[in-house]
Amino acid sequence: MHACVIIDDPLLRENYGFLNYRKLLEMMDRHNFYTTIAFIPVNYSRTDEGVAALFRERSDRFSICVHGCDHTGGEFASTDRAYLARKVKLATARMVEHERRTGVPFDRAMVFPQGIFSNAALAALKENGYLGAVNTEPQAVDGPIVTGFPLFPRYKPEDVPDRLPDPLFIVLHHEYLKGGYGRLTDFVDALNARQKAIQWSGAGDILRGRLSDSASSLPPSGTGDEAFDGMDMGGFEFYGWKENLKIRVRRYASEFRDDYLSRNDFMLKTAKRILGHYRKH
Numbered sequence: 001m002h003a004c005v006i007i008d009d010p011l012l013r014e015n016y017g018f019l020n021y022r023k024l025l026e027m028m029d030r031h032n033f034y035t036t037i038a039f040i041p042v043n044y045s046r047t048d049e050g051v052a053a054l055f056r057e058r059s060d061r062f063s064i065c066v067h068g069c070d071h072t073g074g075e076f077a078s079t080d081r082a083y084l085a086r087k088v089k090l091a092t093a094r095m096v097e098h099e100r101r102t103g104v105p106f107d108r109a110m111v112f113p114q115g116i117f118s119n120a121a122l123a124a125l126k127e128n129g130y131l132g133a134v135n136t137e138p139q140a141v142d143g144p145i146v147t148g149f150p151l152f153p154r155y156k157p158e159d160v161p162d163r164l165p166d167p168l169f170i171v172l173h174h175e176y177l178k179g180g181y182g183r184l185t186d187f188v189d190a191l192n193a194r195q196k197a198i199q200w201s202g203a204g205d206i207l208r209g210r211l212s213d214s215a216s217s218l219p220p221s222g223t224g225d226e227a228f229d230g231m232d233m234g235g236f237e238f239y240g241w242k243e244n245l246k247i248r249v250r251r252y253a254s255e256f257r258d259d260y261l262s263r264n265d266f267m268l269k270t271a272k273r274i275l276g277h278y279r280k281h
């Protein structure tokens, strides 16, 4: 059976909240598992070279896939086919640009932000050569899934069913590592002891392995894709300036919470106290 840990949201920087990639790699080598980062395409220009090198050199432990486009809530909940087609193109173009800048390939596998998606979103991914989607919520917003596009569930470590699914996708956020890596490595050790035949690999490779021969000619990644030439990667054309700025402010605010406040209990308490103070007065 195949398995993969998927961590949502982080930038490819030395540290993101409680996550440190070098430490994680050390743990993967020691305890045997694999991590795919669900990467937010709008962050395409913000990767550190040192971490990019780590991902290039250690593709036996690390890969990245696509996590939404701008990471706004319900951005793939629309049922407007034309809008979704453009959104998937923008997300893919950003990942292609990220690959061009960093040399880190990506898999055309989608993890929807907050797990929200429509059937039309699955269809748009299919049309754009995506291998499949992995999602915590197996329900589309517009009823039963009708596209036939590969969609696999994923589980928090504490929710992994007794009867292990194949493939087994496990979802984490950086907060899971708050008390160190022991919680994760204990979970992995127990899993590896229980199921000796686990083959750990990237989410994209696992999805590729599931495709029929006819579909396996899909592009492994977007390199060389000329459809994106001249596209506005910043999203200003797509959303308009005003909306795009709002999206960016929200993105930076949640990053600040993840990366800084979450690591600093004193600051988090102070921030809450200040917010409470303003609410009262």
Ligand SMILES: [Zn+2]
Pocket (backbone or CB within 6 Å): 008, 009, 067, 071, 113, 114
């Ligand atoms: Zn996310």
